[in-house]
Amino acid sequence: MRKRFSEGSPIASTVVTGDDFDELESTFQAFLAPDTVKLDTRAPTGFFDISQLSGLRIAGIDPNGLSVYELALDTDVVLHGEETPDAYTVLVTISGRNQTLIGREVTPSRHVLTGPDTRFQTRFEHPDILMLRVGKQLVADAMRERLGEARASTPRFDPAIAETSGMGQWITLLHTFSETAASGLFDRSPLAAEHFEKLLLHGLLDTQPHSLSGELAAERPRPKSSAVRRAMTYCQEHAAEPVSIGELAMAARTSVRALQLAFRTELGLTPMEYLRRIRLDHVHQDLVAIAQGRAEGSVTDVALRWGFTHLGRFSGFYRETYGKLPSETARLTA
Structure with a gap:
């Protein structure tokens, strides 16, 4: 199992690691809706590791913030749960396999995006995953910045992330962001981290289809003088x-x-x-x-x-x- 971050980085740190799957379930409940999250495993003898590579040291999600984690499992588990009302989660599979059901529909992609209040079931098979958590208010603020006014609702993203050229480039950007955060560079340059986070956020809004994609395309401004x-x-x-x-x-x-x-x-x-x-x-x-x-x-x-x-x-x-x-x-x- 890999540690993607430098032990000297005060930002990158272990969230939970070990083989106690009750503790792992409790960790997911801290991120998601506690009353709905369940973790099932046929053989709870494996090992897991969740490491936070960027973001604030808080439980759950900052509605105004963005954070990145790596999840590694050397066993098979099934996670049933519901996304919180104030967050989006992007799961990018590095290795291993996973299959996600949104409601009763199988998501035909190994990379998945869940939005606020989304009910899901994910079957993990020895995965190594990057997990991006984005606050709902941060997305709303970005849309207001782009469109010039607030919208009554935040975007509803397509859950399946297709590896088109645009999303492929965005996934590469997420890898670069996670490695840079893990190196400790963002500890020394919060301004660089902020600019990188905005690049990730706006790149996601531009490349992953969602309910407000048409408005973004129509309102895209001409280059400024x-x-x-x-x-x-x-x-x-x-x-x-x-x-x-x-x-x-x-x-x-x-x-x-x-x-x-x-x-x-x-x-x-x-x-x-x-x-x-x-x-x-x-x-x-x-x-x-x-x-x-x-x-x-x-x-x-x-x-x-x-x-x-x-x-x-x-x-x-x-x-x-x-x-x-x-x-x-x-x-x-x-």
Whole structure:
């Protein structure tokens, strides 16, 4: 049995390992719906190992996050269960075999995607599997970012992952992500991990068919002009600093009037509205970190840190963007 990660990496770690299949069942119940998960094995004498390669050290799933695991079994088991209402799971088979039933339908693929509240039965035969867990809210936020507005429902993905050229490339990307996380590089560069996670998430939305694929294809934007790209980059790199429209125009190498027109034409908003969105995203991430115990501070501290001095107006912007008050995000439990 392989250890895919460096023992020196504080991110990569063993979740559970051994031959106590009751413990393995309890682990799956921590990830999924406890009242529905059952694990059956004809000969509970084998060995198993679940290792977390990336993501937060929490039980279950972070609705706003993404994590990757490796599951290795040297025996045959059948897992009956139900996905939680706030997560998606992608199973990519490295070796061995598995067969999954979604409801009563056999999924004709060795790679499978289950969505929120999906009931399933998977028969594992000595598998080595990469398991990607993605929070439902993270998917919803990505769709809002892509389409410009929130949708009433999150995507319902096709459960069978066909190894087309696009999905084949995405699976290769997942392998690369897991190996990079296991190496410890993401421990030293959280920004690199964040960019890689977004690449995985948006790649999945673009390549695996789902109920909103048509909207993504219809809304796919034209390439942005170089001036707008330069201004967007400046906003992202200087979001924590005072930024004026004049500075943005200088960074974009154009006039203020031309930049404002380009932003309205290409993005449907002003340069300063775009900067506000960037800052709100940083606020949201900081509040989630406070809620999960990874950071300390108050809503006021976070708002002021990212340049929002009018707290009433800030709360309105935040609620309009995320559907809740900033104080509600800060109280969420991981």
